[in-house]
Amino acid sequence: MKNLFKKQSRALLVGIASLALLTACGNESDNTAEKTATEWDRIQEEGKLTVATSGTLFPTSYREEGTDELTGFEVEVVKELGKRLELEVEFTELGFDEMLTSVQTGQVDMAANDIEVTEDRKEKFLFSTPFKYSYGTAIVRKDDLSGIKTLEDLKGKKAAGASTSVYMETARSYGAEEVVYDNATNETYLRDVAIGRTDVILNDYYLQTLAIAAFPELNIVIHPDIKYSPSEVSVVMKKDNTELAENVNRVIEEMIEDGTVAKISGEFFNGADVTKKVDIEE
Template identity: 25%
Template sequence: MKKLVAAMLALVFAGMLIAGCGSGDRKKIVVGLDDNFPPMGFRDDNHNITGFDVDMAKEAFQRLDLAVEFKPIDWGSKEAELSGKRVDVLWNGLTITEKRRENILFTKAYMENRQIIVVAAGSPVKTKADLAGRVVGAQEGSSSIDAIEKDAATLATFKELKTFGDNVAALMDLKTGRLDAVVVDEVVGRYYIAKKPGEYAILTENFGSEEYGVGMRKDDTELLNKLQQALDEMKQDGTAAKISRQWFGEDIVK
């Protein structure tokens, strides 16, 4: 009898532990990001992680009374990091796509972005058609790759599509002439170009527009609902616009 009672108590205690691990009792959120993706998320001169998305995440989770940790990850393995529960949220210029929706739960879009084509100043490349026979670069695992692959006709004309671990490396190869063009998120490309006046140019044509959202695990619906409410409130009370103006000089929040 004592053994039976002990066993029942053990089951009850185990159930309490499981219940206590629900998302509603979560105290901290781990945000996965590419820490070389300015101005969305990157390291400043003091090696601290900063950026537009970082400021947005800090504000949103503060409103939810949740501590936040920013964890740099291999962006090409972001879905594995999320599903493996090494991070709770992907928040770093993450493009919403139907393919990603299969494995990721997204908030509503909070920003629109284009996939621009960057070339060196004075380059003979003026249009997408001029990319024929050229070497084009993009970040591995990025939505830039997805956008290029969607335009199969143009991709087929490339001499090579070369991938890089980050956009900085791609733009450096463009500057040295090892690439003829780089396809990159507009918010990132314009940030770098503004820092290097006269070195780069942006083509009028692009590889399409996209929307950014915050991603989490498919079963994390409670967190999604709470985070979406916080984002909606930030937009309504002007906080999101204020953060946007600090980083972009204008309100570009969707």
Template identity: 30%
Template sequence: MKKRLIATLILVAATSAALAGCGAKSSSNDHLARIKSAGKITIATEGVWAPFTYHDETTDELVGFDVEVAAAIAEKLGVEADFQEVAFDGGLTGVTTGAFDMMANGVDVTEERGKTYDFTEPYAYDHAVVVTLATNDTISSFEDLNGLTTANSAGSTYEAMGVQYGATVSNVDTIGETMTLVQNGTVDATINANTSAQDYFNTTGATDLKVAAVDPEVTQYAIPLKKGEDNDSLRDAINQAIKELREEGKLTEISIKYFGADITSE
């Protein structure tokens, strides 16, 4: 009887240890669990693409639509938002290598990116546009860019669109530089987000530029995560946060603050 009792206790102990071990392994393989354990989520963003992510001229504080949306998501997850400023292509690469937990930078969902990233549900919508000099009467469509030059952020969808339509693309870091290259004639045009172009016109008062063409296809902005089951629970949690922020009217509030309009619904 004594031997049987000892054997039973050993079996119970072994089972408990095994279950504990399984729990530890599950946690180590779950990105959301690691984020909550660290108490922060690391977010890649450019900090130079107004009004999505940029620095306030007076306070030099990192602000913008994506910055506030990402901070609100982090709050929903119960962790601190740790923003890391990096070039657009560096942010995407950092997500795949694990240097960043996520990226918030007006990253649009494409079929090609879907091969590398698992995207959350969209939280905003836009259109790509071609911006030229106001005096330019030779460009009125994306097809007209064939054989011409454009300027865009490296790794952006807009760079890819320029190449797709036969343009030679120069890479720049900021939207201001992009517009300057168009203004001084270094490039013929830029492909960019309509929201960013309109914000640039409004904030700078530039009258020497115009939107020459608008892509009818809707751009969906979402958060890219590294592919894999490790991010399943994180993606679900972010999707739930986006859903709640939309239902609470917070997404609309942030959008109107930065765009003067609600771009959070199609």
């Protein structure tokens, strides 16, 4: 009888322990599901999408001269994205390095500023479906090409740009001396190359072409022989914000399919369709 009681007690304890374990697992599962949905639920509840951008990168994110209105290729893409998601878009203007940190810490929901998809960044962030394809070029002085014939000649040259951009990483890899600005305007970057304060700006082909056209009086040119690093551009989101990313991707793919992104591209890139992939010989 005593042994039977012990067996029944042991079975009861095991049952209670198992039930507690299942309950704990269930709660953990519920909490995880709740956590996954929280950010997207918060965004929907607030009816607002917070987006970091520079406001100084023509024609991606800038203010038209004489106005206070923020516009640009990615600004308009994000505005249309917000409209289709039935969300108000609130832009926060930050320097490039700061905007990535703000996404990572959850201070903003996403960043849109001609940010390229890289393997290193994919370890830290979620990227949307790409909506711009391009490649790298170099702005140099018109009269002597800043003494640069190939990327190998960047060694010892002063390269201007954001410290964490893929272009500055390229410059550093070839031995250039980096010159970093704090959210400076295109004119500041370009004028410094023209007067010899810096030697080169590595950046996206479409951005460089329009920057050159905007300041024809400066002694600068896109290097005729340097093309490198085919690139993809997306909006950037926090790594665990998967539900937001799913909704953003759904809408961006719709916008590419119905020609909306190509139309916006044409308005800001002199008729060019940046949604088309490029093929270059490096």
